[in-house]
Amino acid sequence: MRPHVFAIVVALLLYGGIVHAASAPNFELEDLEGDEYSLEDLLDECELLVIDFWQVGCKPCNELVAHLQEYYDEYQDSGVEFVIISRDTALTVAQVEPFFRSKKYTFRVLLDTELEVSKDYGVKSAPASFMIDPAGEIIWQHYSYKSGQEEEYVEVIEAYLAGEEVEFDEEAEGEEEPAG
Amino acid sequence: MKHLLCVAIAALVAAAPLLALADEIVIESADDAFDELRRIADPEYRGATVEDAIAQFYRDGEVDEGTYPATEMWERDFDLTPTDPERLGYSGRIYLRFSNDDISGVEKWEHEYELSLQYGSWDSYLRWSDVNAFPNTNDPFRWEKARVRYRGDDFKVTAGSLGALFGRGLALNLYEDRVLEHDNEIEGVKAEVEIGEGDLTVLWGTRKRRDEPQHSTVSAARISAPLTDDVDVGLHAAQVEFPALGATVESPDMLEYDLVGGNVQVRSGPFKLYAETVGVQRDAVEYGNPAWDFEGKDGTGTYVNLGLTGDGYAFTGEYKDYQGIGHPFTILPPVRHWSEAASADPYDDVGYGGSVLWDALGDGSLFDIHYAQDNAKDGERAYTEASLIYTSPAADRLTWVGEYWYVLELGQKHDIQRLSLSRPIDEEWTASSFLEREEIDPGFIPPWEDWIVEGELTFQSVFNVSYTWETTNEPDVESNHWGIWEFKYRPDENQELALAMGSRREGLVCSGGVCRLEPEFDGVKADYLVRF
Numbered sequence: 001m002r003p004h005v006f007a008i009v010v011a012l013l014l015y016g017g018i019v020h021a022a023s024a025p026n027f028e029l030e031d032l033e034g035d036e037y038s039l040e041d042l043l044d045e046c047e048l049l050v051i052d053f054w055q056v057g058c059k060p061c062n063e064l065v066a067h068l069q070e071y072y073d074e075y076q077d078s079g080v081e082f083v084i085i086s087r088d089t090a091l092t093v094a095q096v097e098p099f100f101r102s103k104k105y106t107f108r109v110l111l112d113t114e115l116e117v118s119k120d121y122g123v124k125s126a127p128a129s130f131m132i133d134p135a136g137e138i139i140w141q142h143y144s145y146k147s148g149q150e151e152e153y154v155e156v157i158e159a160y161l162a163g164e165e166v167e168f169d170e171e172a173e174g175e176e177e178p179a180g
Numbered sequence: 181m182k183h184l185l186c187v188a189i190a191a192l193v194a195a196a197p198l199l200a201l202a203d204e205i206v207i208e209s210a211d212d213a214f215d216e217l218r219r220i221a222d223p224e225y226r227g228a229t230v231e232d233a234i235a236q237f238y239r240d241g242e243v244d245e246g247t248y249p250a251t252e253m254w255e256r257d258f259d260l261t262p263t264d265p266e267r268l269g270y271s272g273r274i275y276l277r278f279s280n281d282d283i284s285g286v287e288k289w290e291h292e293y294e295l296s297l298q299y300g301s302w303d304s305y306l307r308w309s310d311v312n313a314f315p316n317t318n319d320p321f322r323w324e325k326a327r328v329r330y331r332g333d334d335f336k337v338t339a340g341s342l343g344a345l346f347g348r349g350l351a352l353n354l355y356e357d358r359v360l361e362h363d364n365e366i367e368g369v370k371a372e373v374e375i376g377e378g379d380l381t382v383l384w385g386t387r388k389r390r391d392e393p394q395h396s397t398v399s400a401a402r403i404s405a406p407l408t409d410d411v412d413v414g415l416h417a418a419q420v421e422f423p424a425l426g427a428t429v430e431s432p433d434m435l436e437y438d439l440v441g442g443n444v445q446v447r448s449g450p451f452k453l454y455a456e457t458v459g460v461q462r463d464a465v466e467y468g469n470p471a472w473d474f475e476g477k478d479g480t481g482t483y484v485n486l487g488l489t490g491d492g493y494a495f496t497g498e499y500k501d502y503q504g505i506g507h508p509f510t511i512l513p514p515v516r517h518w519s520e521a522a523s524a525d526p527y528d529d530v531g532y533g534g535s536v537l538w539d540a541l542g543d544g545s546l547f548d549i550h551y552a553q554d555n556a557k558d559g560e561r562a563y564t565e566a567s568l569i570y571t572s573p574a575a576d577r578l579t580w581v582g583e584y585w586y587v588l589e590l591g592q593k594h595d596i597q598r599l600s601l602s603r604p605i606d607e608e609w610t611a612s613s614f615l616e617r618e619e620i621d622p623g624f625i626p627p628w629e630d631w632i633v634e635g636e637l638t639f640q641s642v643f644n645v646s647y648t649w650e651t652t653n654e655p656d657v658e659s660n661h662w663g664i665w666e667f668k669y670r671p672d673e674n675q676e677l678a679l680a681m682g683s684r685r686e687g688l689v690c691s692g693g694v695c696r697l698e699p700e701f702d703g704v705k706a707d708y709l710v711r712f
Contacts, residue, residue, distance in 0.1 A: 022712060023269025025296045026303055028331070034412060038331075057519075059571070059581050059600060066544060066574030089357075090349040091513045091522075094485045095535070097452070098494030102537035103546065114343040114355050119325075120296050120305055122273045122711065124358050136269065141673050141711075146612060146638040147579055148604035 024132045025120035029085065029110035032097045037083075037110060043134050047079030048160055050153070053118060053128040055087040056095045060145040061127045067150035069105050071157065078161055082107045087126050089113050131156060269298045272712055277311060279705040284316030291321070304328045305341075313361050316699050325365075334374040342370050344383055346402045346416045347443040350458040350481045350502075353510045354398075360696045364509055366398050378405025387508075393429040396422035398509055415442045420507050436463050437507055441481075452487040460505045479504025481526075483513055492539035500554070502529045515552050518565045518587050520688045528556045531563070544573035564588040578603040593627075595619040612636040620654070628654040644668050650685050659683075662702075678707040 028038045042049050052068060054061040065084065072082040084105075086096045090113050100109055112118055121130065131140040140156045142149070159165075275292040292309035310321035327340035343354040343365045356363040368385020381402045388395045397420070404414035418439045427433035441458035460479035479502075486497040498515040505512070506526030514524040515533040531554020538547045548569040555562050565587045572580045578601065585596040595618070602612040614634040621627035629652070636646035644667075651661040664682030671677075683702035 022271035023298060025269075025271065025305075026298055026331075028336070034406075057517075062546075062571060063574045063579055063602070089355055089511070090345050090347075090353055091511060093348075094454070094487070094496060094498065094513070098487055098489060098496045098535070098537050101489035102492060102494035102539060103544075104492065104539075113345050115357065116343060119356070120303075122271075122294060138271070142641060143670075143676070144641075146610040146636075146644070147577075147602045148607070148610045149638075149641055152641060 022138045024130065024136050024138050025117070026136075027112075027117040027120065029112055029117060031111070032100070032109050037108070039132075039136070042081060042083060043132065043136060046081035047134065048081070048157065049132045049134075050080065050082045050157075051130045051132065052082070052084050053087055053112075053121070053123045053126045054084050055126045056092045056099065058126050062099075063147065064127050064129075064145040064150060065105065066103070068153070069103075069107065071150075071153060072107050075157055075161075080157055080161070084109045085112050085117060086110065087112055087115060087118050087123070089115065129153070131160070133160075267299070271296050274710050274712075275309075275311065276708045277705065279315045279703065281315040281701055281703040283700050283702050286316050286318060288315075288318055290319075301331045302328070303331075313359060314696075314699060315701050315703065315705060336372045338370045338372075339368075341365050341367055342383070342385065344370060344381070344400070346381075346400065346418070347414055347441065347456045348454070348483055348485075348513050349510055350456050350483055350505065350512060351416055351439045351441040351510065352398070352400050352418050353512075355511075362511075362696070364511075366396075366509075368398070375403075376405070378403060392423050393427055394423045394432045394434060396420065396508060410447045412445045413442065414444075416440075418509075420509050422508050437461065439505075450489045452485075452489075454483075454485040454487075456483045457481065458505055460507075479506075481505040481512070485513075492542065494537045495534070496536075497532070497534045498552075499532045500524060500529060502526050503557070504528070515554060516563070516565060517550055517552065517567065518585060521563070521565075521587070521589060524554075525556070525561075528558075528561075529554055530557055531555060544575055546571045561590065562588065563590070591623050593619075593621040593623070595621075608640055610638045612638070625655065628652060630654070641673075642670055648684075652685075662700075664701075674711045676707070676709040678705075678709075680705040 024039060026039045028036055030036050039049075050068070050071075052061075052065065054065055068082050068084075071080075084100075084107055086093065086109060088096050088111070093111060093113055096109065096111065118124070121128070125144075127143075127145050129142045130138050133139050139160065142152065272293070272295040275294075277290040278288070279290075280287040290309075290311045292307065292311045295304075295306045297304045297306075305325060305327045307323075307325040308321065309324045310319045312319045325341040327338060327342060329336060329338045343356065344352055345355070346352040354365050356365050364387070366383075366385030366387045368383060370381065370383035370385075373380045379402075382400075384397075384399045386395045386397050398418065400416065400418035402414060402416035404412065406412045416439075419436065420439070421434055421436045424433040424435050438461045439458055441456065443454065443456035445455075446453045458481045460481075462478060481503065482499070482501045484499040486495075488495045498513070500513065500515050502512055502524060504527055510526070512524040512526055512529075514522050515531050516522045516524075517533075517535070531552065533550065533552025535548065535550040538549070539545065540547050548567070548571070550567045550569075551565070553562070553564040565585065567583065567585045569581065569583045572578075580602070581598075581600040583596070583598040585594065585598075587594040587596070596616065597618075598614070598616045600612070600614050602610060604610045613636065614632065616630075616632040618630045619627050620630065630650070631652070632648065632650050634646060634648040636644060638644040646666045647663065648666070649661070649663045653660065662683040662685045664680055664684050667679045669677045681704050684698075684700065686700040687698055688696075
C-alpha cells in the first residue's frame, strides 16, 4: 500500500476509534523570574488550567491574550488558572517580559526557549490554546485566533465549571451551552 | 541510538498494563503506609488518622505505641491527598500533505506521525516524517526524532534528540524551528541536576546532516546559580567539532572549537540587566577555509540587555559585539526586529538597539517604538532600522495595527507601511484584512514599490477563506503579480483541512534569528491534520 494511502487509513481509523481527551504532555519551564514550574505543579493549584502558546510579534496572540487577562480576573476565584507559554527562543525572549509588564498582565508566563514543549504539544505556530483538567487530560484546544473567537473560551469554561461534558459540536453553536 | 530507544519505549508500553495492574503492596515503613493510603483513599476523603493507618496495615500484636514504627507514625504530620494510580498517557498527530509546484516541477505526497507518551516520571517524543516546509524540496521518509526523558525529584535525564540553550545562546543554542526548516539539535544525552539553589547541565551528542561527510560532535557543561536574591550567574564550556567546508569522506577535514563563556543577570525592582560573553579558541589549520576557520584566529562575543519597566511602559536596550564566534551549534541574538533581516553575523557584527513599549493612552492600546543599527567593525556593512507600531485596544469591536518601518541595509532604503484590520461582522463571522506598501530605493536605479493586499473571512473557529495579492513594479522582474487562495476547515477541534491554490512570491522569511529564502510557488497544496 502506498505510504500516503496507509496514512489516510490510519488517520481515519484513529479518528473513528480512538479520539478522546488526549493526555497533556508534562513539562518543566521557568517563568520570567527564573522559578521553575511543572504541569503537575500548575494542575495542583487549580480546577482547570488554560495554557496559551504565544510569541513576540504575533498580533493575533496579543489580541487574544488581552481577552484572556479579562477571563483570568473573572474566573480566577473559581479555580481557573491561565498560563502563557512563550515560544520565543533566546533571540527574541528579551522582548517577552517588557511586553507583559508594559500591559500590566498578571498571569504566569513560562519560557519555552528550546521549543521542546511546543514540540510535545504539536504547536508549530501561535496562538494555540489548551484547557487541561486536574487529571491531566486535554479537554479542549483551539488554534489560531480571530476577533470574536474569544467567546468560545468562555463557553467552554462555563460548561466545565457547571460540570457539563465539554464537546465541540458545530450544531450546538448558537445555543447557550454546548451539548453535553 | 534511535533503535535502542524504540526498543526501550516498546518495552515500556508493553509493561505499562502490567505495572498498572500490579497489586501486591509491601508495607515496611510509615512512608509505605501513607503512600498506600493515598492510593486507595476515597476521592472524597481528604484526611486520615494514625489509627486508620495502624488499623489498615499493622497486624494485632505488633502495635506498640511506644516503639518503632508506630511511634514514628504518631509523630508524623500528614495530609493524605488521594492520587490516581499511574497510567500510560499519550497524544499525537498525523499529518498528510499533497503539493504540486509548477515553478520547480515538484509534485509530492508527504506524511508525518508524531507520538508523545508519558508514564509516571518517564516521557517520550517520537516523529517519523518526510515533510519539508518548502514545496520545491523532497525529503526522504525517515525516523526524524526520538527522545526519552526521566524526571527525578531534583534531576532530569534526556536521551535522544535534544536541544539546549546556554544563557542567550552565544556559546550554544540548539533547537528546531519547523516553519523555517532550521534544526541544529543533536542526538545524545543531557543531564540536568539541581544542586542546592543552582543547576548543572552536562550534555554530549552528535549530528550529521545528509549533506555532511562526517558527524559533528558537541560536548558541553553549564552551571548556573543565584549569588544573591537579585543576582544570577552562569558559567559554561563547550567543545564542538564539525566538518569544514569542502571536507569529504575521503578527506575528513574536521574543525574543533573550544568555547568558554558566562553570564550574569541583575534584577533590582523595575530594573533588569543581562550580560553574556563568550570566548572561542580555534585550532590553527593550515590553508583553513575562511568561512569557518580564520587560520586559527580566536573569537569573542558579548551581548548585553538592559530593561526597565514601569506602570504602563517598558524600555529595552540591547548591545552586541560578535567577532568570529560562528559555528553550527549556535544562533545569536540579532537586536534587529525587521522580519526580513532579523539575524546576526557571527563573524563581525557590532550593534545596538532600543525599544519602548508604552500604553500612552491608558486604554489598552500600545505604542512600540524601536531603533537599531549594526555594522561590521570596518564600517562597511551599515544597517539601520526604525519603527513605530500602534496596536489598538483589544476590547474595541474594530481592532487594528498600524506600522511604519524605515530600514537602510547595505545602502538600500526600505520605506514600509502596514495596516492590519479585524472586525466581527456578527456573532459568527469575522472579517480581516492586511495592507502593506514597501518602497525600495537601491540608490543607483529609480525606486520601485511592492504591494501586498489580503482579505480574509472567518466563520467561528470552523472555516476561513483568504485571498492574498502581491504586486511589484520592480524593473526586470519577469512576473510582477501573484495571487493565492487559501481555505481552512476544522470540522472539530481534532481535525484540520487546508487548501492553497495560486502563486506566492519568493521572499526572505525570518524568525527568531534564523532566516530562510522561501522560493516562489505556483500550484496547489492540500493538508490534512488529525490529533489524538
